[in-house]
Amino acid sequence: MKKDVEEILFTKDEIAKKVKEIGMQITKDYKDKNEILVVGVLKGANVFLGDLIREVNIPVYVDFMAVSSYGQSTESSGVVRIIKDLDTDIEGKHVIIVEDIVDTGLTLKYLTENLMSRKLESLKICALLDKPERRKCNISLDYIGFNIPDKFIVGYGIDYAERYRNLPYIAVLKEEAYQ
Ligand SMILES: O=P(O)(O)OC[C@H]1O[C@H](OP(=O)(O)OP(=O)(O)O)[C@H](O)[C@@H]1O
Numbered sequence: 609m610k611k612d613v614e615e616i617l618f619t620k621d622e623i624a625k626k627v628k629e630i631g632m633q634i635t636k637d638y639k640d641k642n643e644i645l646v647v648g649v650l651k652g653a654n655v656f657l658g659d660l661i662r663e664v665n666i667p668v669y670v671d672f673m674a675v676s677s678y679g680q681s682t683e684s685s686g687v688v689r690i691i692k693d694l695d696t697d698i699e700g701k702h703v704i705i706v707e708d709i710v711d712t713g714l715t716l717k718y719l720t721e722n723l724m725s726r727k728l729e730s731l732k733i734c735a736l737l738d739k740p741e742r743r744k745c746n747i748s749l750d751y752i753g754f755n756i757p758d759k760f761i762v763g764y765g766i767d768y769a770e771r772y773r774n775l776p777y778i779a780v781l782k783e784e785a786y787q
Pocket residue numbers: 649650651652653675676677678679684707708709710711712713714715716766767
């Protein structure tokens with residue numbers, strides 16, 4: 609796996625420091641609420657979510673959605689499909705969507721519109737990585753870990769064709785690894 613890595617963007621320690629900061633900010637912002645519901649977007653956000661919730665010091669409930677837009681390629685198809693919906697009713701809840709990476713923004717645009725229609729109390733978005741150069745729609749992110757360049761990223765839960773999710777760091781994938 610290491611041979612396919614062009615460059616390490618963020619080490620394990622740098623990621624842990626950033627996740628801690630985001631967790632502290634969420635704790636501060638929601639300190640007056642009884643609980644929050646964190647919605648992880650499978651599969652990529654799984655690793656980030658697992659670390660993040662342990663840095664939040666108020667009651668956290670967890671649910672997941674699975675959507676599909678990329679398939680086996682490095683380009684978003686733009687068509688988002690729900691593969692797994694939430695298990696819980698989110699009416700009246702304070703919800704935070706947790707994403708690993710925002711690229712075109714089409715996945716989050718679809719998800720926010722979908723969740724907003726369910727009468728929740730509030731909705732915020734937390735993304736570990738943001739690739740603003742690639743944006744194809746207007747969405748606003750409430751918590752962002754790192755801005756990254758327009759390169760294909762893997763590691764810390766993020767895949768190419770289901771590989772590299774278990775790399776402990778965040779890295780740029782060599783072009784020859786996906787050609
Ligand atoms: O901003 P966008 O262009 O919509 O791209 C972002 C989405 O793409 C990735 O998911 P992917 O479809 O690769 O699925 P995965 O999480 O299962 O790896 C990532 O986890 C986001 O959900």
